[in-house]
Amino acid sequence: MSSRIPPVLRPEHPSPRSLAGFVQEFGIDYRGSLDGVEISGVTIGTGDLHPGDLFVGVKGAKGHGAAFAAEAREGGAVALLTDAEGAELAADAGLPILLVENPRLALGEIAAWVYRTREDPPLLFGTTGTNGKTSTSYLLEAVLRQLGLVTGLSSTAERHIGDLTIVSRLTTPEASEMHALLARMRESGVRAVAVEVSAQALTHHRVDGLVFDVAGFTNLSHDHLDDYADMEEYFRAKLPLFQPELAKRAVVCLDTSYGARVVEEARIPVTTIATIGHATPEDVAGADWTVEILDSTPAYTEFRLSGPEGRSLVTREPLIGWHMAANAALGIVMLVEAGFELEAIGAALDADGGIRAYLPGRTERVSGDRGPSVYVDFGHSPDAFENTLAAVRQFTAGRTIMVFGADGDRDASKRHAMGRVAAEGCDILIITDHHPRFENAASIRKTLLEGAAQAQHQPEIYEVSPPEAAILKAVSLAKEGDSILWAGPGHQDYRDIEGVRTPYSARELARAALREAGW
Numbered sequence: 001m002s003s004r005i006p007p008v009l010r011p012e013h014p015s016p017r018s019l020a021g022f023v024q025e026f027g028i029d030y031r032g033s034l035d036g037v038e039i040s041g042v043t044i045g046t047g048d049l050h051p052g053d054l055f056v057g058v059k060g061a062k063g064h065g066a067a068f069a070a071e072a073r074e075g076g077a078v079a080l081l082t083d084a085e086g087a088e089l090a091a092d093a094g095l096p097i098l099l100v101e102n103p104r105l106a107l108g109e110i111a112a113w114v115y116r117t118r119e120d121p122p123l124l125f126g127t128t129g130t131n132g133k134t135s136t137s138y139l140l141e142a143v144l145r146q147l148g149l150v151t152g153l154s155s156t157a158e159r160h161i162g163d164l165t166i167v168s169r170l171t172t173p174e175a176s177e178m179h180a181l182l183a184r185m186r187e188s189g190v191r192a193v194a195v196e197v198s199a200q201a202l203t204h205h206r207v208d209g210l211v212f213d214v215a216g217f218t219n220l221s222h223d224h225l226d227d228y229a230d231m232e233e234y235f236r237a238k239l240p241l242f243q244p245e246l247a248k249r250a251v252v253c254l255d256t257s258y259g260a261r262v263v264e265e266a267r268i269p270v271t272t273i274a275t276i277g278h279a280t281p282e283d284v285a286g287a288d289w290t291v292e293i294l295d296s297t298p299a300y301t302e303f304r305l306s307g308p309e310g311r312s313l314v315t316r317e318p319l320i321g322w323h324m325a326a327n328a329a330l331g332i333v334m335l336v337e338a339g340f341e342l343e344a345i346g347a348a349l350d351a352d353g354g355i356r357a358y359l360p361g362r363t364e365r366v367s368g369d370r371g372p373s374v375y376v377d378f379g380h381s382p383d384a385f386e387n388t389l390a391a392v393r394q395f396t397a398g399r400t401i402m403v404f405g406a407d408g409d410r411d412a413s414k415r416h417a418m419g420r421v422a423a424e425g426c427d428i429l430i431i432t433d434h435h436p437r438f439e440n441a442a443s444i445r446k447t448l449l450e451g452a453a454q455a456q457h458q459p460e461i462y463e464v465s466p467p468e469a470a471i472l473k474a475v476s477l478a479k480e481g482d483s484i485l486w487a488g489p490g491h492q493d494y495r496d497i498e499g500v501r502t503p504y505s506a507r508e509l510a511r512a513a514l515r516e517a518g519w
C-alpha cells in the first residue's frame with residue numbers, strides 16, 4: 001500500500017474567464033483559435049488537472065511538461081501555455097498554444113488573474129528562514145484566531161482553510177496551487193493567511209503574483225546545499241521576499257548573523273527583533289524589539305516581548321525551547337506591523353492564558369505521565385538539532401536519548417554536522433533511517449556515524465535499522481526520568497523509499513513502543 005499524495009484544493013465555484021481576454025491583457029502570442037474558449041483553472045501537472053484548465057507546460061529537471069499536453073487535452077485542458085521548446089513538443093496535441101519565454105515566471109501572474117486573487121485579498125503573512133517557518137506560521141495563525149479572525153495557513157505540515165485541514169504536499173505550493181488555495185480560502189471567508197515560504201519557492205517563483213503585507217525572516221543555517229551551491233547562494237535565494245515585488249514590509253530576526261544581512265539587502269521597510277542571550281549583545285541593543293525568556297517549563301515557555309516606546313507584552317506558548325518563543329514573538333511583531341495593536345493582542349492572549357496552538361510534530365510530546373518523555377520532531381538540520389536537544393535536556397532529570405536518520409537525495413553535506421551535533425547533545429545516540437529515497441540507507445547511516453565520531457563528547461552509540469526497530473530500542477533503553485528525542489519525521493505520515501510513499505507515523509510508532517514497554 002502506498003500513501004496518497006494530498007490533493008490540490010481549488011475554489012468550489014470558479015468564475016471562468018475568456019482566454020481571448022487573457023491573451024489581450026497579457027499581450028501574449030498564440031497559435032490556434034481562442035474563440036469561445038474559457039478557462040476556469042490553471043495547472044502545471046496532469047495529475048492535478050481539472051476540465052476547463054489552462055495547462056502550463058514548464059521545463060522541469062526531469063522533463064518538459066508540454067510533453068504531456070495531449071494527455072492534458074484528454075483530461076479536459078482547453079489550452080496550453082508554454083515556451084518555444086514546449087510548443088514544438090505539443091504541436092500535435094490539438095490545443096491552442098499561448099507562447100511565453102518562461103512559463104514558470106508567468107505562472108503567478110496568470111494564476112492571480114484566473115483566480116482573481118488580487119481582488120480584495122486577505123492579509124498575507126509570508127515567513128522564510130532555515131528553521132522555524134512552520135512554527136512561526138502556526139503561532140501567528142493561532143494569535144490571529146484568538147483575535148477572532150477567520151484564518152488560512154499554508155505550511156509544510158498542513159494547509160488550513162478556516163476549520164478545514166488538509167495535509168500538505170510541498171512546503172510552498174506551486175503558484176497555480178497557491179492562487180487556487182487563496183481563491184478557495186476567499187469562498188470560506190478567510191481574512192488573513194500565514195504562508196510558509198521556502199527558498200525553493202522563491203527560486204521557482206511559487207509565490208509570484210502575491211504581495212505579502214508582512215514578510216518574516218527567522219534565521220539561516222546549514223541546509224539545502226544540494227539545491228544551492230553554497231551558503232551565500234542559499235542566503236541570496238531568500239532575498240526576493242524582502243523586495244517590493246513580493247512584500248510591503250518585513251520583520252527580521254537577528255538571532256543568526258544572516259538577519260543583519262537581510263536588513264542590508266531589503267528594499268522595503270524593516271523592523272528587527274532579537275532574542276536576549278542568543279543574538280549578539282550588539283544586535284540585541286540595536287533591535288527594535290527584544291524577546292526575553294522569563295520561564296521555561298515542560299508545558300510552556302513564557303517570554304516578554306519589548307518594543308519601541310516602552311511597549312511590551314508578556315505571554316506564554318505551549319512549546320519548549322527558547323527558539324519557539326523567538327518564533328512566537330516574530331509572529332506577534334509581524335501582526336503589529338500589519339496594524340494590530342499590541343495591547344489588543346495582549347488582551348486576547350491573556351484571556352486564553354497565552355497562545356493556544358498545536359504544532360504537529362514540532363517537539364511534540366507523545367508520551368503520557370509515566371515513563372520516559374518522548375518527543376517527535378521535524379528538525380533535520382544541525383542548528384535545529386542543537387536547539388531542540390538543548391530544550392529537551394533542560395527538562396530531563398535522567399539521560400537524553402536521540403534517534404534520527406537523514407534524508408536521502410537531499411543535502412548530503414550536512415550529514416557529518418548532524419551526526420556530530422547529535423552526539424554532542426545526548427547520552428545515547430541511535431542512528432537509523434529516514435527517507436532513503438533512491439540512496440543506500442546503510443551508506444547514509446555510515447556518514448552520520450562518521451560525523452558522530454567527530455564529537456568531543458562521545459555518547460553510547462547504536463546503529464539500528466529500520467526506524468521501527470530504532471524506536472523500540474530507544475524505549476527499551478529508557479528509564480523513568482529519561483527523554484527520547486526522535487528527530488526528522490515530525491508530522492509526516494509516510495516514508496519515501498525508492499520513490500514509493502510507504503505509510504508511516506513516527507508519533508504512532510513511538511506511542512506503540514511505549515505501550516509495548518508497559519508505560
Ligand SMILES: CC(=O)N[C@H]1[C@@H](OP(=O)(O)OP(=O)(O)OC[C@H]2O[C@@H](n3ccc(=O)[nH]c3=O)[C@H](O)[C@@H]2O)O[C@H](CO)[C@@H](O)[C@@H]1O[C@H](C)C(=O)N[C@@H](C)C(=O)N[C@H](CCC(=O)O)C(=O)O
Pocket residue numbers: 044045046047058059060061062063064065066068169170171172173174198199200201204227
Ligand atoms: C526542485 C523542485 O522544486 N522540483 C519541483 C519541480 O520538479 P521538476 O522541475 O523536476 O519537474 P519535472 O518532474 O521535470 O516535471 C516537469 C513538469 O511536468 C509535469 N508533469 C510531469 C509528469 C507527468 O506525468 N505530468 C506532468 O504534467 C510536472 O508537473 C512539471 O510541471 O516541479 C514539480 C511540480 O510542481 C515539483 O513537485 C518539484 O518538487 C519536488 C517534488 C521537490 O522535492 N521539491 C523540494 C526540493 C522543495 O521544493 N522543497 C521545499 C521545502 C524545503 C524545506 O524547507 O525543507 C518546498 O517548498 O517544498
Ligand SMILES: Nc1ncnc2c1ncn2[C@@H]1O[C@H](COP(=O)(O)OP(=O)(O)OP(=O)(O)O)[C@@H](O)[C@H]1O
Pocket residue numbers: 129130131132133134135136156171196198218219323324326327361362363377378379380383384385387388
Ligand atoms: N527559531 C528556530 N531556531 C532554530 N531551530 C528551530 C527554530 N524553530 C524551529 N527550530 C527547529 O526546527 C524544527 C523544524 O521547525 P519548523 O518546522 O518550524 O521549521 P521550518 O523552517 O518550517 O522547517 P522546514 O523548512 O523543514 O519546513 C523544529 O522542530 C526545531 O527542531
